[in-house]
Amino acid sequence: MEDHLGFANAASANVKRQIEEYIASAGLDAPPVEPDPAEIVAQRLPSPQIQTLDPAAIGIMTVIWCVGFRGDFGWVRLPGVLDADGQPLQDDGATVLPGIFFAGVDFGSTRKSGIILAIEELASRLADHIVARVTAGG
Numbered sequence: 001m002e003d004h005l006g007f008a009n010a011a012s013a014n015v016k017r018q019i020e021e022y023i024a025s026a027g028l029d030a031p032p033v034e035p036d037p038a039e040i041v042a043q044r045l046p047s048p049q050i051q052t053l054d055p056a057a058i059g060i061m062t063v064i065w066c067v068g069f070r071g072d073f074g075w076v077r078l079p080g081v082l083d084a085d086g087q088p089l090q091d092d093g094a095t096v097l098p099g100i101f102f103a104g105v106d107f108g109s110t111r112k113s114g115i116i117l118a119i120e121e122l123a124s125r126l127a128d129h130i131v132a133r134v135t136a137g138g
Contacts (some may be wrong), residue, residue: 044120098133101126 016033025029055063073086081100083089088102 101129 020033022028055061071087073082073088076088078097078100081089081097088138090102
């Protein structure tokens with residue numbers, strides 16, 4: 001996990017450096033870079049670390065994980081789940097169809113929804129959606 005976060009941080013810093021270099025070389029009048037609180041995430045790992053997971057034993061029936069700017073959801077063949085561009089119709093990760101949830105969709109809940117750093121917040125919100133639907137009988 002630490003290696004992945006380190007790689008992501010280095011890639012982000014590289015993109016920012018390239019943008020700053022372009023601004024300077026093009027002579028653009030741009031405000032100075034400001035820290036983005038969405039990128040400041042403290043790494044927290046469970047202790048002891050989870051080594052195995054039996055989804056069926058704890059009632060997990062489906063996990064759909066997607067990260068990136070645009071997913072290929074062509075394999076989702078449920079009416080009303082995708083928009084005309086083939087992207088999930090969702091609000092804060094929950095779709096209009098009961099029991100269908102998406103995590104990692106760009107701008108799913110926040111600007112950082114499509115990146116790995118958002119998974120803690122997204123998982124918590126999706127868990128709340130699932131509990132609310134189960135409690136409501138849906």
